[in-house]
Every structure is written in C-alpha cells, then in structure tokens.
Amino acid sequence: MKHLKELLAVGMGALLLASCAKPKDATEAKIDRLLSQMTLEEKIGQMNQISSTGLSDDMKGQVRAGLAGSILNEVDVDVVNELQRIAVEETRLGIPIVFARDVIHGFKTIMPIPLGQAATWNPAVVEAGARVAADEASAAGVRWTFSPMIDVSRDPRWGRIAESYGEDTYLSAVMGVATVRGYQTDNLADPTAVAACAKHFCGYGVAEGGRDYNTTWIPEIQLRDVYFPPFQAAAEAGCATFMCSFNDIDGVPSSGNSFLNVDVLRREWGYDGMLVSDWESIANMIPHGYCADLKDAACKAANAAVDMDMASYAYVSHLKELVAEGQVSERAIDEAVRNVLRLKFRLGLFDNPYAPKRDNPYYKEEALQTARQAAVESAVLLKNEGNTLPLDFNRGGSLLVTGPLADSPRDQMGTWCFDNAGGDHAVTPLQALRQVDGLRVVYEPGLTYSRDRSQAGIRRAVRAARSADAVVCFVGEEAILSGEGKCRADLSLPGAQSELIEALAATGKPLVLVVMAGRPLTIGAEAQLADAVLFQFHAGTMAGPALADLLLGAAVPSGKLPVTFPTMAGQAPIYYAHKNTGRPPMGVTHIDSIPVGAPQFSVGASSYYLDAGAAPLFPFGYGLSYTTFEYGKPRLSSDRLTEGGTLTVACDITNTGSRDAYETAQLYTRDLVASHCQPVRLLRGFEKVLVPAGETRTVTFTLTPDDLAFCHADMRTYAEPGEFHLWVSTDSQSGTPVSFEYE
Numbered sequence: 001m002k003h004l005k006e007l008l009a010v011g012m013g014a015l016l017l018a019s020c021a022k023p024k025d026a027t028e029a030k031i032d033r034l035l036s037q038m039t040l041e042e043k044i045g046q047m048n049q050i051s052s053t054g055l056s057d058d059m060k061g062q063v064r065a066g067l068a069g070s071i072l073n074e075v076d077v078d079v080v081n082e083l084q085r086i087a088v089e090e091t092r093l094g095i096p097i098v099f100a101r102d103v104i105h106g107f108k109t110i111m112p113i114p115l116g117q118a119a120t121w122n123p124a125v126v127e128a129g130a131r132v133a134a135d136e137a138s139a140a141g142v143r144w145t146f147s148p149m150i151d152v153s154r155d156p157r158w159g160r161i162a163e164s165y166g167e168d169t170y171l172s173a174v175m176g177v178a179t180v181r182g183y184q185t186d187n188l189a190d191p192t193a194v195a196a197c198a199k200h201f202c203g204y205g206v207a208e209g210g211r212d213y214n215t216t217w218i219p220e221i222q223l224r225d226v227y228f229p230p231f232q233a234a235a236e237a238g239c240a241t242f243m244c245s246f247n248d249i250d251g252v253p254s255s256g257n258s259f260l261n262v263d264v265l266r267r268e269w270g271y272d273g274m275l276v277s278d279w280e281s282i283a284n285m286i287p288h289g290y291c292a293d294l295k296d297a298a299c300k301a302a303n304a305a306v307d308m309d310m311a312s313y314a315y316v317s318h319l320k321e322l323v324a325e326g327q328v329s330e331r332a333i334d335e336a337v338r339n340v341l342r343l344k345f346r347l348g349l350f351d352n353p354y355a356p357k358r359d360n361p362y363y364k365e366e367a368l369q370t371a372r373q374a375a376v377e378s379a380v381l382l383k384n385e386g387n388t389l390p391l392d393f394n395r396g397g398s399l400l401v402t403g404p405l406a407d408s409p410r411d412q413m414g415t416w417c418f419d420n421a422g423g424d425h426a427v428t429p430l431q432a433l434r435q436v437d438g439l440r441v442v443y444e445p446g447l448t449y450s451r452d453r454s455q456a457g458i459r460r461a462v463r464a465a466r467s468a469d470a471v472v473c474f475v476g477e478e479a480i481l482s483g484e485g486k487c488r489a490d491l492s493l494p495g496a497q498s499e500l501i502e503a504l505a506a507t508g509k510p511l512v513l514v515v516m517a518g519r520p521l522t523i524g525a526e527a528q529l530a531d532a533v534l535f536q537f538h539a540g541t542m543a544g545p546a547l548a549d550l551l552l553g554a555a556v557p558s559g560k561l562p563v564t565f566p567t568m569a570g571q572a573p574i575y576y577a578h579k580n581t582g583r584p585p586m587g588v589t590h591i592d593s594i595p596v597g598a599p600q601f602s603v604g605a606s607s608y609y610l611d612a613g614a615a616p617l618f619p620f621g622y623g624l625s626y627t628t629f630e631y632g633k634p635r636l637s638s639d640r641l642t643e644g645g646t647l648t649v650a651c652d653i654t655n656t657g658s659r660d661a662y663e664t665a666q667l668y669t670r671d672l673v674a675s676h677c678q679p680v681r682l683l684r685g686f687e688k689v690l691v692p693a694g695e696t697r698t699v700t701f702t703l704t705p706d707d708l709a710f711c712h713a714d715m716r717t718y719a720e721p722g723e724f725h726l727w728v729s730t731d732s733q734s735g736t737p738v739s740f741e742y743e
C-alpha cells in the first residue's frame with residue numbers, strides 16, 4: 001500500500017528548501033543560453049499554443065513566424081514532421097514544437113474511461129493502459145497529452161465525472177500517479193514517452209449543480225484536504241505539465257489565479273513543470289466578468305504565471321505591448337519561457353525533433369490484451385441473486401442478447417476518443433458472445449440507441465425473450481451523453497430503456513442487466529427487476545470480450561465503485577466521506593407514509609430527504625464477486641500511535657466460496673473529535689489481493705500520523721491527538737471499527 005504522504009514524498013518545507021537550493025543543471029544552463037539569445041517576440045511565440053489546420057499556408061506561416069510554441073490536434077505524422085521541419089530549419093533559433101493531443105484513455109486502442117479505470121482499483125493496470133496510449137500517440141508525433149484529469153468528482157450530474165478517477169482524494173492521487181508513470185516512463189526523452197498534464201487545476205469538479213464550467217466556492221481548507229492532494233502527488237511524481245481549470249474559485253478564474261498558480265503550485269510545491277491554460281480559458285476570463293478585454297486577460301494570466309496560452313491568442317496579441325507598458329515584467333515572461341523550454345529539453349526534442357516512422361504501431365496484440373484486462377477489472381458486479389452469474393450454458397440453451405448498447409462500437413468507447421471515435425477494432429458484447437463456442441445467441445436490440453423510445457423494438461425483444469433460456473440486456477448511455485459539456489439533471493436510463501427492462505422482466509426469464517455508461521445512474525428500480533447487474537463504465541475497444549468473459553465465468557468480477565451511486569439525482573452531490581452533521585439521519589420516514597395533517601416535527605428533524613432518504617443506492621468501494629469473502633477483525637500492532645511512530649494493521653480475508661478471486665480490501669479511518677469536523681470515513685489505503693477459494697490471505701497496512709492529518713485554520717496540515725476508528729472492509733459502509741489513540 002502507498003500512503004498519500006508517501007506519494008507526496010516530501011513535505012512542503014523540504015520542497016521549498018530543495019527548490020531554493022537547487023544547483024543549476026546542464027538543462028538549466030542550456031535554457032539560460034537560449035533565453036539570452038531570444039527576442040521578446042520569440043519568447044512570446046513560445047508561450048503560444050495553436051490548433052492545427054494541417055499544412056495550410058496559415059499554419060506554415062505561423063510556424064515560420066515563430067508563433068507556435070506548441071501545436072495541438074495534429075495527428076498526421078507527416079504533417080507533424082513537416083511543421084517541425086519548418087520550426088527547426090526555418091526559424092532563427094530552430095526551437096522545436098511540442099505537439100499535443102487529448103489522449104484521454106487511449107489513442108487508437110481505447111482503454112476504459114478513467115472512471116472505469118479507477119473501478120479496477122489496480123494502479124498497475126492503469127499504468128499499463130497509459131503506456132499503451134503513449135506508445136500509440138507518439139507514433140503520430142504526439143509528445144504531450146492532456147491527461148490525467150484528477151479533479152475529485154462528487155457529482156454524477158457533471159458530465160466530466162467520466163474523465164475522472166471518481167470521488168475520493170486518495171484513489172484519485174494513486175490513479176493519477178499511475179497514469180503519469182505510464183505516459184512518461186522514467187525517461188521523458190524516450191521517443192515513446194509522452195508528457196502528462198495534471199488537470200484541471202483546480203476545483204473544476206465542484207461546478208455548482210454539476211453543470212459544466214459553473215462557478216465554485218471552495219474554502220481553502222477543503223482545497224487542501226480534498227482537491228489539492230492528487231495534484232501535489234502528480235507534481236511530486238514528475239508530471240511534466242499542469243492545466244488551469246475553466247472555473248472560477250470564490251470569484252477568481254484559475255487562469256488568473258495567483259494563489260493557485262504561484263503561491264501553491266510554484267512556491268509551496270516547488271513545481272518546475274509547465275502550466276498551460278485550458279482551451280481559450282484566458283479569453284474566457286472576459287465572459288467570467290473578471291477581465292475587460294483580451295489585453296486585460298493576457299495581463300492577468302501572465303501575471304498569474306500561466307506559461308502557455310491555449311488557443312486564445314491573448315499572449316501573441318498583447319504581451320509585447322503589456323511588457324512595453326510595464327504591466328507584465330520581462331522576468332515573468334522569462335520564467336514562463338523557461339518552463340516551456342524545460343519541457344522541450346526534457347522531451348529530448350532539441351536532439352530528436354522528428355517522430356520516427358513506425359510500422360504498424362496501432363492495435364498491437366499486447367495493447368489489445370491490456371485493454372481487455374482493464375475492461376475486465378473495471379466491471380463492477382452490483383447484484384447477483386441466486387448466483388445468476390456466471391451464466392451456465394454447458395447444457396445448451398439459447399441466450400437473448402438485447403439492448404441498445406449490445407452492439408454499439410462507438411458508444412462503448414465512451415467520451416474523448418478523438419482518434420478512434422468510430423470504434424475501429426472495437427469488439428462489442430454481441431460480437432464477442434457470438435464467438436463463444438457452443439453458445440446459441442439470439443439478437444434483438446429492442447432499442448437502437450439509448451434515447452430511443454420506440455415501442456415496436458421492445459415488443460420484438462419480448463417475443464424473442466419468451467423463447468430464450470436467459471436474457472442479457474445491455475443498457476446505459478451513449479458516449480455522447482457524458483464528457484465535457486454533457487451534464488445531466490436526470491440520472492435515469494435515457495429513452496425507453498426502463499420500459500424495455502420491465503417488459504423483459506415480465507417474461508420471467510433470468511434477466512441480467514449490463515449497464516454501460518459514463519457516470520453513475522439511478523438504476524434502483526431496474527436493478528430490482530433484474531436477477532443480476534454488472535456495471536461497466538464505457539470500457540473501450542475490448543469491452544465486448546471482457547463482458548463475455550465475465551458473463552460466462554471465464555473471468556470473475558473484481559471492480560469496485562470509485563464513486564457513490566445515488567438513488568435519485570436530487571441526492572447529488574453524494575459521497576462517502578461526508579461529515580456526520582449535528583443531526584445524522586434518524587428515523588427516516590418516506591414521504592408516502594406521512595399521515596395527512598401530521599404535526600411539524602412528527603417525522604423528526606434529521607439530515608435526509610423525505611423521498612430519497614440519505615443512503616446511496618450503492619456505496620463507494622462496493623462490488624461483488626462470484627465468490628464470497630469474510631473479513632477478520634483488524635489486528636493493530638498497538639492501540640496507540642505516537643508522534644513519529646507507525647501503526648501496523650493486519651486483516652485476514654478468507655475466500656469462503658468456490659472461485660479463486662481478487663478482493664480489494666479498503667482501509668478507512670475516522671477522527672472522532674477534532675478541531676474541524678472530520679468525515680465519517682476516509683480511505684487511507686487499499687490492496688487488491690488474489691485469494692484462492694477456501695484460503696485466507698492477510699493484507700497489511702502501515703499508518704503514520706501523516707495519514708491522519710488534516711488542514712487547520714492556519715492552513716497547516718497535521719494530525720490531532722485523540723481517538724480514531726479504523727476499518728478494513730470490502731466497501732465504505734461495511735465492517736466493524738476498531739479504536740486506537742493518536743497521542
């Protein structure tokens with residue numbers, strides 16, 4: 001297990017000292033030399049990122065004029081190399097361009113969306129997926145990707161929850177770091193390495209009402225406890241770049257936010273990577289009502305240490321004038337350019353500016369296997385009544401495959417697949433099931449896409465169900481319903497999918513639901529009607545074979561939810577690490593059972609919804625298996641943890657079923673009384689362990705006081721003495737706590 005503090009590696013103080021005392025290395029000397037030769041215009045050009053229009057005269061002209069520090073969205077390797085040639089051979093100093101692209105969960109071979117990757121609870125699988133993505137993207141000349149998105153996301157209405165690692169700070173940090181490692185390797189100059197980008201700094205996932213780009217209000221304590229740690233972990237892991245977020249925090253947009261970009265990122269964390277704005281987020285400070293015009297926006301962004309302007313043309317249009325007027329210092333420009341050049345040196349672009357041509361770089365067998373393993377591990381078994389799954393067709397029989405997601409290559413890819421949006425090489429569940437020897441598959445889609453409301457297809461599916469031995473219904477969301485700018489106020493299954501499920505359930509045939517979506521959905525009623533439910537966040541190229549393996553028992557589900565599932569959308573935001581409140585839910589009464597004319601306080605006064613209670617549909621960390629596990633009582637090395645000491649926690653997990661299977665044991669703590677109210681539970685570690693049938697395995701965790709720390713009013717983070725509860729459990733709601741004291 002890795003503790004967050006281990007991920008962060010060194011404390012803030014040590015970092016400050018380290019960055020102040022850092023001797024100039026060879027790269028810094030090269031940067032100095034280059035900088036001393038550059039004109040102001042050349043420097044400003046390095047701070048500009050433009051979107052490619054191929055080999056157009058305009059594009060070539062901009063490169064020749066030195067306006068292209070970076071180009072995004074060019075993936076034709078010949079075009080990349082030609083534009084690079086112009087930069088290297090036809091500009092005065094020959095500074096290479098860094099080519100960037102949104103490679104979010106795969107370039108050609110598509111992994112599960114990040115939310116699904118988090119559901120694997122397996123950082124090794126996530127790292128391997130990022131490695132595949134970098135290997136493929138670099139073959140097109142892409143050496144910088146805008147990933148990982150490590151915005152802690154607690155609102156399933158927000159479309160971009162799909163791109164996140166879910167609601168938990170610790171899990172997001174672990175997965176973010178794994179992703180960075182996969183992209184960058186330990187040598188960024190390797191031609192297959194791609195610079196990562198930790199985004200969006202910061203608080204983007206807190207958009208009010210789950211509506212994208214919306215404003216946020218986040219107290220600094222909460223930033224430090226919940227939203228900063230994944231970013232600090234990424235910075236410590238050497239993540240080469242950061243990206244500003246679109247939102248304002250407490251009235252200040254991130255692209256003009258010196259507190260975030262200077263005080264925290266540069267000074268506290270000693271970050272020496274490059275900070276890029278989001279797409280036109282510098283210009284967006286005008287509609288935010290924070291800047292009067294583009295010149296004002298350029299001024300505020302440059303003074304807030306945003307090194308590169310993505311697509312606003314604010315810097316190239318106004319920085320020269322702003323420097324002349326003394327509104328932006330040359331020193332600020334030099335600092336920004338230094339960060340840009342450092343990235344290019346680290347990527348080895350000065351030595352190897354061109355992308356070498358590679359034969360057949362895409363969809364290699366190894367890449368497909370990595371995608372398949374990730375897809376298997378990302379699926380979460382939510383219900384399995386009477387061991388309906390795995391399906392047993394050993395004695396013959398036919399399976400009805402139905403539902404709008406059963407055979408939709410494009411939709412199983414999920415959001416952000418610019419370079420494989422059509423689902424090339426995708427194997428759908430229908431295709432995969434049809435390839436299974438001896439399995440008789442009947443296909444009747446019922447509905448042709450997730451929002452389809454036609455009744456005729458439902459009738460056909462019901463007729464087919466009547467003569468089948470079991471039904472698997474693939475429902476969910478189309479890819480277009482999640483991701484950037486794709487928020488939903490209603491989290492139910494779109495279209496007539498619920499009606500399809502009701503009608504299929506009424507046939508009395510064993511009914512398995514497979515839900516393929518970009519966010520948690522409110523599927524309580526549908527889950528009740530089904531015998532088994534397997535939830536898979538859009539799982540990419542190999543979703544089909546992975547699901548076929550799981551449905552038929554060639555693989556055992558091991559995914560766990562990285563995010564809480566609400567019963568109703570109105571419960572959002574909903575997350576396990578909530579505060580207890582002064583009036584935790586008690587005597588929950590449903591709205592329908594309140595007698596007419598009941599006196600005001602007859603249904604109590606505690607923290608819940610009359611129509612949705614307070615409990616989630618499925619909690620964070622939840623996920624079943626084809627076997628069962630029994631947890632022993634956690635054994636602590638002591639009932640006391642002292643300052644500077646460690647506490648070892650061991651817990652036995654017994655596989656009480658008949659299948660060898662993986663279980664993810666989760667370590668949670670609670671600080672019972674503190675000077676700032678603390679969450680009812682916080683994830684402090686996890687371990688995914690293979691437990692053979694009938695056997696017991698022991699998981700071991702080590703806790704230090706740093707693991708119990710939280711931010712105080714003076715913005716210092718430390719643990720407070722007192723009593724703590726600790727759980728080692730299968731999800732965030734189960735288990736019996738044991739106590740220990742920190743003194």
Ligand code: NOJ
Binds near residue numbers: 102278279484
């Ligand atoms: C806007 C998105 O917010 C960001 O995540 C993405 O990387 C950029 N556009 C570039 O496409």
